[in-house]
C-alpha cells in the first residue's frame with residue numbers, strides 16, 4: 001500500500017492550514033523552491049574528485065544518463081585542461097542531448113577562445129574574489145577582475161553562447177566588491193551570476209542573506225554552488241532557492257574537490273518534500289539509483305550506507321515501535337515515499353528490538369496461522385535469541401515455524417506444512433543486509 005493511500009494526518013492549527021507544511025514559506029516571495037533548475041557538474045566538479053578518471057565512453061554514458069534523468073544543464077571540465085578534455089567536450093556537444101552543455105573556464109581570454117569553439121551552449125566563467133584567492137591564487141585586484149570579466153563576457157556573448165559569471169569563494173569575499181562585480185556583469189548582460197561557497201564555510205542563514213541581497217541588485221538569474229566541508233551543502237542549496245536563486249550546482253553522489261558538493265540525490269530528497277508536483281513531473285526520479293551506481297562504479301566508491309534515497313537502509317525500519325506504525329501507515333516514520341524513487345521499504349524484524357506486530361506481519365507472510373497471544377509468545381523467543389547473538393531471517397523463520405509446528409494447525413489445505421518453497425517466494429532483495437520486504441507495507 002502506498003503512503004498516498006492513507007488519509008493525511010494534520011495537526012490542528014489556529015490559522016488556515018498550509019497545503020504543504022514543507023513547501024515554500026509565503027514570506028519567501030522570491031522563492032524558486034517550486035521553479036528551480038539543476039546544473040549537474042559530475043563531469044566537471046566531479047572530475048575534481050580524488051578518485052575520478054573518466055574515459056570518453058564513461059563521460060558519454062554519464063552525460064546520457066543525466067540527460068535522461070532530466071537535468072537542465074551538464075557542466076564539463078575546461079577544454080584547456082587537456083587535449084582529451086577538449087575532445088570529450090566536443091564529443092558530448094555532438095550528442096544532441098536535451099540538457100544544455102556548459103564548460104567551465106577561468107576568467108581569461110585564452111580559455112574563452114577555446115571554449116567557444118567546442119560547440120557548447122554556454123560558458124561558466126569563474127574567478128576568485130576573496131582576499132585569499134586574490135593574493136594566493138591569481139594575484140589580481142578587483143579592477144583587473146572586472147576588466148577581464150567584461151572582455152570575456154562580451155566575447156562569449158558575441159558568439160551567441162550563454163554566459164555565466166561566478167565569484168569563487170564568495171562567502172569570504174568583501175560584500176561591496178561582490179555586489180559591484182555582479183552589478184557590472186549583470187549590466188553587460190550575463191545570463192546568470194554564480195555564488196560559490198568554495199570552501200564550504202557558509203551556513204543557511206548567510207546563504208539566504210547573500211542571495212536576497214544579490215537578488216536586489218541584479219536582474220539576471222542566480223546560480224549557487226555549495227561545498228560540503230561542514231555538512232551544509234543540501235541545506236544551503238535549499239535556502240538559496242528560498243532566497244531567490246534559480247539554479248543549483250549538483251553532482252552525482254556529491255563528488256567533487258575534497259568531500260564534494262550538493263549531491264543530486266540528496267537534493268532531490270529535499271526538494272520532493274517541498275515541491276512534490278514540480279519535482280515528480282520534471283525529473284525521472286526512478287533513475288537516481290542507476291545513475292548513482294554508474295558514477296560510483298566509474299569512480300570506484302560504494303554508495304554510502306546513509307545516502308538519502310539509495311543508501312541500503314534508507315527505507316528500512318527496525319525498532320518494534322516504528323515497525324508497528326509503519327505497517328499501519330508508512331507516513332508515520334517516512335517523509336519520503338520509496339516508490340517515488342522506484343525503491344521499496346523494508347521491515348528489519350530479525351533483531352531483539354523487534355515487536356509482536358512486526359513478527360505477526362512475518363507470520364502472515366509465511367502464511368501461518370497464529371493467534372495474537374501466540375505471536376507474542378514467539379516474539380519473546382525471538383528476542384531471547386536476539387539477546388545472545390545477531391539474528392538473520394532464517395533464524396526468525398525457524399523459530400516461528402518450530403513454534404507453529406508445536407502449537408498450531410497449519411492453515412494450508414490438507415494439513416500440508418508450509419514448505420521452504422513458500423518461504424523462498426518472499427522477496428528478500430539483499431539477503432546480506434538481513435532485510436525483508438513486508439508485503440503488507442508495500
Ligand SMILES: CC(=O)SCCNC(=O)CCNC(=O)[C@H](O)C(C)(C)COP(=O)(O)OP(=O)(O)OC[C@H]1O[C@@H](n2cnc3c(N)ncnc32)[C@H](O)[C@@H]1OP(=O)(O)O
Pocket residue numbers: 048078080081082105106107108126127128137138139168198257
Ligand atoms: C574552485 C574550482 O574548482 S575552479 C575550477 C578548477 N578547475 C581546474 O583547475 C581545471 C583543471 N585545471 C588545469 O588543467 C590547469 O590548472 C589549467 C590548464 C587550468 C592551468 O594550468 P597551468 O597553466 O599549468 O597553471 P596552474 O594550474 O599551475 O595555475 C593556475 C593558473 O591559473 C590562474 N588562475 C587561477 N584561477 C584563475 C581564474 N579564475 N581566472 C584566471 N586565471 C586564474 C593562476 O593565477 C595560475 O596562473 P599562473 O600560470 O600565472 O601561475
Ligand SMILES: O=C(O)CCC(=O)C(=O)O
Pocket residue numbers: 045104124125126166167168169194195196197198199225227
Ligand atoms: O564556477 C563556480 O561557480 C564554482 C567553482 C567551484 O567549483 C568552486 O568555487 O567551488
Ligand SMILES: [Zn+2]
Pocket residue numbers: 045198225227256257261
Ligand atoms: Zn566547487
